[in-house]
Amino acid sequence: MDFxxxxxxxxxxxxxxxxxxxxxxxxxxxxxxxxxxxxxxxGEFYMLGAVIAWFVxxxxxxxxxxxxxxxxxxxxxxxxxxxxxxxxxxxxxxxxDPERTIVATIGMLYIIQQGTLMTFGPxxxxxxxxxxxxxxxxxxxxxxxxxxxxYPWGLSITSYKLFxxxxxxxxxxxxxxxxxxxxxxxxxxxxxxxxxxxxAFGIPVGRVYALVFGLGAALAAMGAVLVVPIQxxxxxxxxxxxxxxxxxxxxxxxxxxxxxxxxxxxIGVSDGVISVFFSPTxxxxxxxxxxxxxxxxxxxxxxxxxxx
Amino acid sequence: xxxxxDIHAAYGRVNALYGVSLSARAGEITCLLxxxxxxxxxxxxxxxxxxxxxxxxxxxxxxxxxxxxxDCIPKQRIGYVPxxxxxxxxxxxxxxxxxxxxxxxxGHDTRDWVLSLFPRLRERLKQRAExxxxxxxxxxxxxxxxxxxxxxxxxxxxxEGLQPSMIxxxxxxxxRMRAEGLAVLLxxxxxxxxxxxxxxxxxxxxxxxxxxxxxxxxxxxxxxxTKHLGV
Numbered sequence: 001m002d003f004x005x006x007x008x009x010x011x012x013x014x015x016x017x018x019x020x021x022x023x024x025x026x027x028x029x030x031x032x033x034x035x036x037x038x039x040x041x042x043g044e045f046y047m048l049g050a051v052i053a054w055f056v057x058x059x060x061x062x063x064x065x066x067x068x069x070x071x072x073x074x075x076x077x078x079x080x081x082x083x084x085x086x087x088x089x090x091x092x093x094x095x096x097d098p099e100r101t102i103v104a105t106i107g108m109l110y111i112i113q114q115g116t117l118m119t120f121g122p123x124x125x126x127x128x129x130x131x132x133x134x135x136x137x138x139x140x141x142x143x144x145x146x147x148x149x150x151y152p153w154g155l156s157i158t159s160y161k162l163f164x165x166x167x168x169x170x171x172x173x174x175x176x177x178x179x180x181x182x183x184x185x186x187x188x189x190x191x192x193x194x195x196x197x198x199x200a201f202g203i204p205v206g207r208v209y210a211l212v213f214g215l216g217a218a219l220a221a222m223g224a225v226l227v228v229p230i231q232x233x234x235x236x237x238x239x240x241x242x243x244x245x246x247x248x249x250x251x252x253x254x255x256x257x258x259x260x261x262x263x264x265x266x267i268g269v270s271d272g273v274i275s276v277f278f279s280p281t282x283x284x285x286x287x288x289x290x291x292x293x294x295x296x297x298x299x300x301x302x303x304x305x306x307x308x
Numbered sequence: 309x310x311x312x313x314d315i316h317a318a319y320g321r322v323n324a325l326y327g328v329s330l331s332a333r334a335g336e337i338t339c340l341l342x343x344x345x346x347x348x349x350x351x352x353x354x355x356x357x358x359x360x361x362x363x364x365x366x367x368x369x370x371x372x373x374x375x376x377x378x379d380c381i382p383k384q385r386i387g388y389v390p391x392x393x394x395x396x397x398x399x400x401x402x403x404x405x406x407x408x409x410x411x412x413x414x415g416h417d418t419r420d421w422v423l424s425l426f427p428r429l430r431e432r433l434k435q436r437a438e439x440x441x442x443x444x445x446x447x448x449x450x451x452x453x454x455x456x457x458x459x460x461x462x463x464x465x466x467x468e469g470l471q472p473s474m475i476x477x478x479x480x481x482x483x484r485m486r487a488e489g490l491a492v493l494l495x496x497x498x499x500x501x502x503x504x505x506x507x508x509x510x511x512x513x514x515x516x517x518x519x520x521x522x523x524x525x526x527x528x529x530x531x532x533x534t535k536h537l538g539v
Contacts (some may be wrong), residue, residue: 186399189396190403193397194394194396198379199357199358200382200388201408201452202382203410
């Protein structure tokens with residue numbers, strides 16, 4: 001395959017990674033933005049979403065599309081509910097103290113991970129995609145004095161991967177509308193700005209925090225449900241998304257939702273391109289190097305605000 | 309209306325209030341006075357439940373406030389304009405007002421009422437609060453508190469850092485609220501404002517109430533202010 005089609009393929013693969021990463025990192029960013037909590041257990045909520053998706057799809061056992069749709073609804077609800085309960089039982093009781101929340105979420109990480117190992121076992125579980133036709137992609141070439149389309153051998157993507165990109169974009173747009181156009185979103189943004197003043201205007205900050213922690217985990221679970229027909233569900237699958245989400249959130253600017261999307265696209269697409277042309281390890285090294293550069297030259301991230 | 313009896317409060321292990329008592333009545337302006345660090349803002353925060361008290365009582369029309377969660381206190385119709393305004397800086401003017409309206413379930417009528425008090429805000433509804441001038445920010449902070457249709461209004465240095473025309477506008481609104489029967493608890497540093505508006509003055513020093521005077525007594529002996537405040 002020529003360089004051009006090869007690059008296009010790499011960018012499309014990167015776009016799929018970026019879509020999943022944007023959803024997962026957005027959950028982390030929302031939680032940090034509103035609650036100032038560094039949620040080390042975020043990757044485990046992602047893993048739990050994937051495992052529940054497998055469980056739901058397997059239990060229903062009907063057409064893969066039915067299982068997938070059920071998983072897309074149930075997994076975020078269950079994971080979000082679990083996270084909200086964890087917030088009320090654990091994080092609220094330690095008063096969201098920064099150091100103690102990190103230790104507490106590390107504890108949650110191991111409880112969820114080992115609980116999943118004990119109940120679902122160590123095996124990787126596949127989930128059938130709801131649809132998966134191969135779509136050949138056209139490329140342009142200059143021939144006989146004019147531009148014409150042709151279909152290079154091997155340049156194709158599955159319909160499911162295109163769906164993942166579209167679904168993630170739709171979910172992010174829905175989240176943006178929720179945050180900017182609804183009263184619940186206004187309450188969250190007010191709490192993010194000044195939680196004490198939010199209380200002075202009757203906002204039940206404790207309940208808002210539980211809702212936000214649940215929302216963050218639900219976003220991770222949605223990302224996982226979308227990814228599980230591409231990668232199998234496994235009890236250790238939360239590590240990479242956690243690391244990449246932190247990378248994205250730091251590059252984008254802690255708590256900045258637009259910054260998180262931009263950084264997810266940058267990291268996802270660069271991951272795809274570097275993985276295709278060089279190696280996945282080099283892609284991870286590059287992402288980590290990018291974080292280091294951001295921390296040195298622009299510690300607040302691309303769209304974050306400087307601390308006063 | 310508001311009765312504060314011998315309250316004690318602390319920031320962690322550091323005691324801030326050692327026995328503050330005061331009352332604020334409907335249709336009156338009670339000025340809470342003291343030097344910097346005397347505990348005036350702490351009293352305001354304690355009333356709003358933002359700093360738990362360790363002793364004493366705070367009641368509004370007989371309802372104990374000190375047992376309520378902080379987010380339930382504004383629902384007792386208490387509007388709070390904090391020192392430094394503390395607006396939701398990245399929210400628009402309209403959104404700041406909306407947050408105020410949500411507290412007690414007020415609607416369009418109240419929104420129109422507060423915007424009629426501060427017409428300039430109506431021209432700035434889509435503007436982010438942080439981009440307003442200092443005076444406009446103070447108007448918004450006051451408007452946001454009035455969105456609760458409060459029976460008690462807490463104002464913590466509302467004229468701090470404002471130009472005279474803005475001070476006059478804020479003062480007019482405060483006097484209008486008094487005329488409409490609100491109880492106003494005002495922390496203020498400007499002698500002229502204190503002498504012209506106070507129905508009662510409560511002096512605190514080192515976290516304790518040290519003197520209480522009626523407004524006319526204060527106006528008859530303005531040197532009391534000099535004595536207690538050192539101004």
